[in-house]
Amino acid sequence: MRIAILSRNKHLYSTRRLIEAGEARGHEMHVLDPLRCYMNINAKEPEIHVRGKILPEFDAVIPRIGASITFYGTAVLRQFEMMGTYPLNESVAISRSRDKLRSLQLLSRKGIGLPVTGFASKPTDIPDLIDMVGGAPLVIKLLEGTQGIGVVLAETRKAAESVIEAFMGLNAHFMVQEYIKEAGGADLRCFVIGDKVIAAMKRQAKPGEFRSNLHRGGSATLVKLSPAERATAVKAAKTMGLNVAGVDILRSNHGPLVMEVNSSPGLEGIETATEKDVASQIITFIEKTAKQNRTRTKGRG
Numbered sequence: 001m002r003i004a005i006l007s008r009n010k011h012l013y014s015t016r017r018l019i020e021a022g023e024a025r026g027h028e029m030h031v032l033d034p035l036r037c038y039m040n041i042n043a044k045e046p047e048i049h050v051r052g053k054i055l056p057e058f059d060a061v062i063p064r065i066g067a068s069i070t071f072y073g074t075a076v077l078r079q080f081e082m083m084g085t086y087p088l089n090e091s092v093a094i095s096r097s098r099d100k101l102r103s104l105q106l107l108s109r110k111g112i113g114l115p116v117t118g119f120a121s122k123p124t125d126i127p128d129l130i131d132m133v134g135g136a137p138l139v140i141k142l143l144e145g146t147q148g149i150g151v152v153l154a155e156t157r158k159a160a161e162s163v164i165e166a167f168m169g170l171n172a173h174f175m176v177q178e179y180i181k182e183a184g185g186a187d188l189r190c191f192v193i194g195d196k197v198i199a200a201m202k203r204q205a206k207p208g209e210f211r212s213n214l215h216r217g218g219s220a221t222l223v224k225l226s227p228a229e230r231a232t233a234v235k236a237a238k239t240m241g242l243n244v245a246g247v248d249i250l251r252s253n254h255g256p257l258v259m260e261v262n263s264s265p266g267l268e269g270i271e272t273a274t275e276k277d278v279a280s281q282i283i284t285f286i287e288k289t290a291k292q293n294r295t296r297t298k299g300r301g
């Protein structure tokens with residue numbers, strides 16, 4: 001097959017591994033920088049151009065779209081979809097997953113366990129907002145944060161009020177969340193492909209820190225998931241409409257709680273922690289599922 005990887009940099013670990021795995025299985029792998037793709041949107045024959053040339057047809061496209069280029073990147077991916085190329089994850093599903101609040105609303109509708117979460121815009125609603133999530137300590141999250149930046153643990157009610165007032169004053173979008181203390185600064189990254197968790201790791205925050213992000217100094221180890229955790233991760237990915245997803249779960253004393261669902265999960269942490277060849281499993285999944293014009297959303301945006 002001829003497979004495109006939408007990625008800003010072919011030297012990134014995940015991109016390199018996908019090229020390697022694809023080539024090892026006899027595919028023609030092309031890395032395309034989404035920002036270098038421009039589009040001819042017309043009724044007869046939609047096209048993508050790169051440096052003055054029209055791109056040839058691809059059988060499948062693997063989106064690796066960073067959070068900072070979601071808007072442009074999903075527009076390029078959508079153009080591939082309009083041309084009938086099979087996307088590993090659809091543009092609509094990626095857009096959905098990039099909005100933390102929208103994601104939690106969709107997951108809640110399916111009865112998936114979530115930390116109790118509140119969202120408000122008026123300072124007069126702050127006291128009730130804090131009560132809703134069970135009072136302090138609580139977690140305040142900027143909706144557009146990544147890698148743990150913009151996630152704050154407010155230990156007291158006073159601290160929570162001050163931070164929430166400050167965020168409201170800056171017109172920042174944020175949500176307030178019940179703090180899952182018993183998770184002990186750890187979370188589970190479940191790597192889902194299709195309807196299976198194919199690898200999982202436990203990320204533990206460094207001492208004195210509650211955020212387990214590897215970018216914040218957390219460390220990752222292999223973990224065995226319970227059947228409930230597996231089922232939750234698979235259901236969360238499915239609810240978001242993602243074929244490939246990194247589902248982050250907190251272990252609470254009332255079962256697994258989904259924190260977020262990532263649509264371009266990195267391969268380095270999970271392959272290192274589990275010693276699994278995740279890249280090859282992604283390629284095999286594409287071999288099994290890729291068909292022309294197989295986007296569920298084709299024509300519907």
Ligand SMILES: Nc1ncnc2c1ncn2[C@@H]1O[C@H](COP(=O)(O)OP(=O)(O)OP(=O)(O)O)[C@@H](O)[C@H]1O
Binds near residue numbers: 150178250262
């Ligand atoms: N409600 C919570 N209770 C306990 N710990 C939490 C809670 N929410 C977040 N954390 C911790 O903080 C970390 C960062 O939070 P979260 O994953 O929501 O944001 P982010 O990492 O900035 O987003 P992204 O993963 O997209 O980069 C989590 O990995 C987890 O360890």
Ligand SMILES: [Mg+2]
Binds near residue numbers: 148213248260
């Ligand atoms: Mg996270």
Ligand SMILES: [Mg+2]
Binds near residue numbers: 146260261262
């Ligand atoms: Mg995320």
